[in-house]
Every structure is written in structure tokens, then in C-alpha cells.
Amino acid sequence: MNKRICKTVNYILPLYLEGRVNQEQKYEIERHLIDCPECFDKFCELKRLKDTIRYRLSTEEEKYLEREFCRNNLSAFIDNELSKEDYFRVANYIAESDYAKKELDDLVKFENFLQQSIEEKKEMLNNDFSKSISRKMSFERFKKKIMSYSKIAAILALIVIVAGLTGYFISLSNSIVSTKTSEIPINFNLQNQ
Amino acid sequence: MFTNEYKNMSIKDLVKYAKDDDTEALEEIIKKVQKNIQLSFVCLCPDSPDISDMTQEVLLKMSKNIKNLKNDDYFKAWLNKIVLNTFYTYLRKKQKLPNCTSADECDENSALCTIKDPCQNVEAKVCNNELKETIFEMIKHLPKSFRIAIILREIAGLSYDEISKVTGVELGTVKSRIARSRYKLQEFLEPYINN
Numbered sequence: 001m002n003k004r005i006c007k008t009v010n011y012i013l014p015l016y017l018e019g020r021v022n023q024e025q026k027y028e029i030e031r032h033l034i035d036c037p038e039c040f041d042k043f044c045e046l047k048r049l050k051d052t053i054r055y056r057l058s059t060e061e062e063k064y065l066e067r068e069f070c071r072n073n074l075s076a077f078i079d080n081e082l083s084k085e086d087y088f089r090v091a092n093y094i095a096e097s098d099y100a101k102k103e104l105d106d107l108v109k110f111e112n113f114l115q116q117s118i119e120e121k122k123e124m125l126n127n128d129f130s131k132s133i134s135r136k137m138s139f140e141r142f143k144k145k146i147m148s149y150s151k152i153a154a155i156l157a158l159i160v161i162v163a164g165l166t167g168y169f170i171s172l173s174n175s176i177v178s179t180k181t182s183e184i185p186i187n188f189n190l191q192n193q
Numbered sequence: 194m195f196t197n198e199y200k201n202m203s204i205k206d207l208v209k210y211a212k213d214d215d216t217e218a219l220e221e222i223i224k225k226v227q228k229n230i231q232l233s234f235v236c237l238c239p240d241s242p243d244i245s246d247m248t249q250e251v252l253l254k255m256s257k258n259i260k261n262l263k264n265d266d267y268f269k270a271w272l273n274k275i276v277l278n279t280f281y282t283y284l285r286k287k288q289k290l291p292n293c294t295s296a297d298e299c300d301e302n303s304a305l306c307t308i309k310d311p312c313q314n315v316e317a318k319v320c321n322n323e324l325k326e327t328i329f330e331m332i333k334h335l336p337k338s339f340r341i342a343i344i345l346r347e348i349a350g351l352s353y354d355e356i357s358k359v360t361g362v363e364l365g366t367v368k369s370r371i372a373r374s375r376y377k378l379q380e381f382l383e384p385y386i387n388n
Binding site for chain 1 (some may be wrong): 231245252347348
């Protein structure tokens with residue numbers, strides 16, 4: 001489902017329920033509600049709340065605090081970042097107050113303008129680093145392979161050198177032993193006969 | 194796999210392939226994220242001449258460490274954490290230079306209230322395109338913590354929860370910073386829109 005449309009429908013639903021949207025908006029919302037189960041569930045819940053629960057505030061202080069709460073959460077409301085309970089509190093405030101509706105309209109217009117500016121600014125950034133980064137990564141992988149092969153080659157070379165030296169010393173010690181054996185005097189043998 | 198197939202893939206699938214050393218998947222990820230990263234640095238470090246270098250630094254770090262990412266769902270948040278860390282490194286280097294004052298304000302409330310309209314001395318800009326440039330000038334003049342919050346939301350597209358994890362601040366603080374940044378920018382823009 002198109003997240004952008006869901007986001008728009010999310011903050012316009014309370015106004016739709018109060019009959020405060022124009023014909024075109026009404027048509028778009030109804031069309032979306034047919035296609036989007038999530039938004040439809042939200043609509044049903046909001047309608048149920050509107051029909052069965054009325055948020056009644058008795059004192060002026062309570063009304064003031066509620067207004068402040070809703071104003072401070074208007075931004076999160078259009079971002080769809082409120083908990084269900086807080087969403088309905090703010091939705092109720094918007095539906096019952098013309099001033100809140102104006103604030104919401106202004107915020108939505110500003111948000112759309114900001115997003116448009118961001119998209120246009122991004123279009124102006126033409127640098128494409130994908131190939132250069134990809135080449136650097138290939139070079140890094142190549143370097144790693146060379147390093148690992150070099151390590152293996154170094155270990156093998158070390159083994160060969162150690163084996164060679166060991167063999168040399170063994171043969172050296174063997175030749176020393178055979179030389180000493182050949183120096184034993186001939187008399188010894190004659191005496192034994 | 195054909196190049197067009199990569200273009201139609203989600204970031205999550207591309208990350209999966211990139212972890213298996215698929216070069217084309219990595220290139221496609223870079224193409225999808227580089228403009229967001231670059232624009233984030235344009236707004237975060239307006240005075241820096243090294244925005245391209247910083248962007249490439251982030252992309253290289255991302256490419257080198259993508260295999261260490263345990264959960265592919267957190268890719269966007271993880272990437273923007275790298276962006277923020279690179280920004281903080283830039284700030285630290287800048288503060289070591291002589292005649293540099295800190296751009297950070299300790300008291301957020303007074304910081305936001307004392308911000309003057311950066312375009313006061315400029316003729317009223319009524320043209321729509323110039324107005325769009327003006328909004329970026331205004332974002333650059335927000336206090337650092339507000340600038341970061343609004344950039345992560347509007348440019349990087351992170352959720353409030355992700356912004357909270359990336360910046361290490363409470364969810365309520367994130368909500369408040371985004372709301373107040375938007376109201377402040379709206380206030381700045383009002384005279385230009387009315388003119």
C-alpha cells in the first residue's frame with residue numbers, strides 16, 4: 001500500500017468523519033479505504049470512538065492542558081508516530097476545533113513544501129560514487145587475498161627452510177659420526193683373532 | 194542477475210546480496226543512499242568544503258562493515274549512525290582549529306528562541322525556487338540537536354524510534370525536537386510566503 005497516501009489519509013480521517021472535507025478529498029479517502037485494510041481499521045475505530053465515547057473535560061485547566069498536549073503532538077500526528085490512544089485524542093481535538101484544523105492545514109502545507117524542496121535539492125546532486133566505491137572495495141578484497149596468499153607462502157617457505165636446515169644438520173652429524181668410526185685402530189681387530 | 198532486477202529490489206534484499214560480496218547489489222545500495230547522505234552533510238556541515246569526501250567516507254565504511262550488520266531491518270538506522278559519527282568527527286576537528294566557536298548550545302530552549310531569521314538582511318524572496326533554497330539556509334541555522342533530528346526525519350526518513358536509537362535520546366525528546374524545529378521553520382518562512 002502507498003505509504004504516502006496512508007500518511008495523508010491518517011491525518012485527514014478525523015476531518016472526514018466530521019464532514020469537513022471537500023468532494024474530491026471525500027472521493028479519494030473512500031477509494032483508499034476500500035483498498036487499504038489498515039486505514040479502514042483505523043477509520044472503524046475512530047468512528048466507534050466518535051459514536052460511543054466523547055472526551056469530556058470538566059475544568060478550564062483540563063481543557064487547556066488537553067489543548068497543549070494535542071498542539072505539541074500535532075507533528076507526531078501527521079507522522080503517524082503516536083500511540084493509538086494519543087492518535088484518537090489528537091484526532092478528537094482536530095475534529096472539534098477550527099483553530100486546530102487550521103494549524104493542521106498549515107503544518108501539512110509546510111511539510112509538503114519541505115518534502116518537495118528536499119526532492120528537488122536531491123535532483124541537483126549529480127555525483128555518483130557507486131563505481132569508485134565498488135573499485136575501492138574490489139581493490140581491498142584483492143589486497144586481502146594477496147595478504148593471505150603471502151602469509152601462506154611465508155609459512156611454507158619457513159617450513160621448507162626449517163626442514164632444509166634440519167636435514168643439513170642431521171647429515172652433518174651423521175658424517176661426523178661415520179668419520180669417528182673409521183678412525184678406530186686396526187690392532188684391536190688383530191688381537192681378537 | 195540482471196541490472197534491472199537490482200533496481201527493483203528493496204534495500205533489505207540488496208543488503209542481503211551485498212553481504213555475499215555481490216558487487217552490483219552494493220553499487221545499487223550506494224546509488225539509492227548517496228543523495229540522502231550528501232544532502233544530510235550539506236545541512237549538517239554547511240561550511241565544510243569536504244562534503245563529497247565525507248560522503249565517500251561514509252559509503253566506504255558502510256561497504257567495509259556491511260557484513261557485520263546482524264539485522265538487515267536496521268540498515269537505514271545503522272547507516273545514519275555512521276553519518277552522525279562522521280559529522281561528530283568533523284566537529285571535533287573543527288573545534289581544534291583556532292578561532293572556532295562551538296556550534297552546540299547547552300540550553301535547547303534558549304538556543305531555539307534566540308535564533309534570528311538568517312535572511313533578515315536579504316530582500317524578501319517571493320520566488321518559489323528561491324524560497325526552497327531559503328528553507329535549507331534556515332535548517333542550517335537551527336541548533337545542532339534540532340538540525341540532526343529534523344534531518345534524520347525529513348531527509349533520511351527514519352522513524353522516531355530509529356532516531357531515538359541513533360541519537361541516544363529519549364523518544365519524547367525526539368518528538369519534541371522535530372515538532373519545535375518544524376514550528377520554528379514555519380515561523381521563519383511565514384513572512385516570505387505572505388510576501
